Amino acid sequence: MIIPNALIEGCQKKDRSAQKRLYTLLLPYLNAVCGRYLNYTEERQDTLQEAFIKIFTNINQFDPSRSQFKTWAVKITINCCLKCNVKAAKNDTQEFLPEQNSQTVTPKVLEKLSDEDLQNFLKTMPQKYYEVFNLHIIDGFSHKEIAALLNIEEALSRKRLSRARAWLSSKSTQVEMMVFGVNEIGNLN
Amino acid sequence: MFSDIERIFKNRLKNKKSLEGIDQDELWGGIAGAIESAPSRGASSVKKWGLLLFLLLLASGAGYIYLSQDHTSTAVEPTQKGAVAANPVEGNSDYDNSPKQSTQASPKSKIEQQIVTKNPAPTGNRTTGKPDNSPKSTNHTVGSSNPAPAPALSDSNVQKEGTKAVATGLFSDKRPSNTSETSADEKAKYFVENISSLPVTYLNIPEAKLTGLSYQPSQHEKEETYKPLLEFSFLSGVNTMRIIPKGGGNLSTFTEQLSKATATNAGISSGFRVAYLMNRQLSVISGIDYEKTQTVFEFTADKTAPVWVPDHLAKYSLDPITGDTINAEYGAMINQRTIHHVLHHNKFTSISIPLELGYRKALGVWTVGINMGASYNFFLSQKGRTINTELDIYDFDDKTTANRPFRKSFFALQLNPYVDLRVNDRFSIRFNPVLKYQNHGMSDLYKTKQSSVLMGLRGGLVVRW
Structure with a gap:
């Protein structure tokens, strides 16, 4: 998706109709980003609102020579999500989530799953590994950027990624056994 | 393998x-409202300068009060007056060149003791309020800062003019220098000459006592001690808020659930108070308090509703030959039981503007007192989770939701007993338990009246001017 420059300029001039149009264009993407990054689903609307407010109030700082607008907006949203997670953790917010069944995964199985299922499957990964996996594998952030975003060492980011991969590997081993040993793969939550 | 998975x-x-999971229109409404109300850089700059100006005015006012207090209140310490009473000057003595020990650090003559006692400050005439305009002046400063011995004064050195005995020159800034090297005659001559032109009333010496030059301070003067007019206190501490929902009839189940789900938690409070001291006991107090209160919301919503089988609950079966998914359970309706357990810390911040009447009693270095009154309060923010009347978990936030547990503004009655530990005339340390009954009125969210009790303990510094 490419955001037209005229739309960005309209938003920079605080044109309300341009802002609404940009909101409509970005919302599905940013909502999906929130879905991936937020640990607390109840915070989704608040976090999105905060992200959009930041986007609109700081739109004059957007530099087209450095990145695409969507990338810039996604980065702001990810930042808001990570902050929200930290804040909610500090508040001791806890939500009961039904325990997921043990899952098995191979590329073939993954392709059969819906996007929602994929996301839910990934979220069963330990949270710290999941954050790094999400940032590095899906959103393409470098370890240096991840280190800055999560306020951790670059080496720790690499370590968490390798652990996330190990976690996936363990699931993969299970699926190999399931596929070759049993026809029904089982419940895929 | 991994790269394939990662690619997928x-x-x-x-x-x-x-x-x-989002309401697009509601979300846009919140964003548009926030952008609209977001202060521009110019506006924030004006706000900053406004605040600076306010602080400047506050500092100027405080400075003015301080300076005016400094001029109007006497600097005579009670202990110095005590020195007068304890050491009345005895009359009928001739010049005495030998230094005598007084309550002052340096040896002084009897007459100088009186002078010093009456006028401990260099300018020396605050008690009478008269300007220091004695007609004659010599080269010595009279006051406690001068350790040199001075000659005593006998009755013969005071002349009477009807009711006006004169003693001019006692308050003059100057007298012969280096008294230790000046002869006794010169000293005597200096005092006689200078005293001779000053009305004794200037010294407030009762005529009846003039013979002995003994001086007894009046009752008024005895009571004239350090009298502050204003008292500023800066207090901070912890608080807890207990919410009391008031709902009967159909709402009783809801209020019962709400009470059960809401527990108190520690918050913080800080405040600035100004007390106008009407007299030794009574004062009128106002100021501003900032309260950040917290409650813990813990609730389990257990609901069952018929839903279509969601993707993530559908059972997949793979064809062993083709690898295709065989999904036999799509399209079915099932009863879905949702258990939603939430533990959340709700936060409320508010500003309180109190008006109180205070009573105090001094007990040595301790002062105990109690302030009672009412306050106007308004919430700065309310954020957290609660339940609505349908017992659904409800997120509330000033920015995004229209309904909140409490109304924006409310009145409260408060009781503030305190204990002050006096450090000196100007400073005290205060310990202040707080009890506040807050009437929140009808809640938009709960559709029922609410009140709360806020309890806390604060400590801080008290400054008197």
């Missing part, structure tokens, strides 16, 4: 679009 995740999730 990336391709499927990176550009994923979703409008699930």
Whole structure:
């Protein structure tokens, strides 16, 4: 998706109709980003609102020579999500989530799953590994950027990624056994 | 293998679009409202300068009060007056060149003791309020800062003019220098000459006592001690808020559930108070308090509703030959039981403007007192989770939701007993338990009246001017 420059300029001039149009264009993407990054689903609307407010109030700082607008907006949203997670953790917010069944995964199985299922499957990964996996594998952030975003060492980011991969590997081993040993793969939550 | 899996995740999730779980119109309403009300850089600059100006005015006012207090209140310490009473000057003595020990650090003559006692400050005439305009002046400063011995004065050195005995020159800034090297005659001559032109009333010496030059301070003067007019206190501490929902009839189940789900938690409070001291006991107090209160919301919503089988609950079966998915359970309706357990810390911040009447009693270095009154309060923010009347978990926030547990503004009655530990005339340390009954009125969210009790303990510094 490419955001037209005229739309960005309209938003920079605080044109309300341009802002609404940009909101409509970005919302599905940013909502999906929130879905991936937020640990607390109840915070989704608040976090999105905060992200959009930041986007609109700081739109004059957007530099087209450095990145695409969507990338810039996604980065702001990810930042808001990570902050929200930290804040909610500090508040001791806890939500009961039904325990997921043990899952098995191979590329073939993954392709059969819906996007929602994929996301839910990934979220069963330990949270710290999941954050790094999400940032590095899906959103393409470098370890240096991840280190800055999560306020951790670059080496720790690499370590968490390798652990996330190990976690996936363990699931993969299970699926190999399931596929070759049993026809029904089982419940895929 | 991993790279394949990672590729699948990336391709499927990176550009994923979703409008699930949000209300687009409500969200846009919140964003548009926030952008509209977001202060511009100019406005924030004006706010900053306004605040600076306010602080400057506050500092100027405080400075003015301080300076005016400094001029109007006497600097005579009670102990110095005590020195007068304890050491009345005895009359009928001739010049005495030998230094005598007084309550002052340096040896002084009797007459100088009186002078010093009456006028400990260099300018020396605050008690009478008269300007220091004695007609004659010599080269010595009279006051406690001068350790040199001075000659005593006998009755013969005071002349009477009807009712006006004169003693001019006692308050003059100057007298012969280096008294230790000046002869006794010169000293005597200096005092006689200078005293001779000053009305004794200037010294406030009762005529009846003039013979002995003994001086007894009046009752008024005895009571004239350090009298502050204003008292500023800066207090901070912890608080807890207990919410009391008032709902009967159909709402009783709801209020019962709400009470059960809401527990108190520690918050913080800080405040600045100004007390106008009407007299030794009574004062009128106002100021501003900032309260950040917290409650813990813990609730389990257990609901069952018929739903279509969601994707993530559907059972997949793979064809062993083709590898295709065989999904036999799509399209079915099932009873879905949802258990939603939430533990959340709700936060409320508010400002309180009190008006109180205070009573105090001094007990040595301790002062105990109590302030009672009412306050106008308004919430700065309310954020957290609660339940609505349908017993659904409800997120509330000033920015995004129209309904909140409490109304924006409310009145409260408060009781503030305190204990002050006096450090000196100007400073005290205060310990202040707080009890506040807050009437929140009808809640938009709960559709029932509410009140709360806020309890706390604060400590801080008290400054008197």
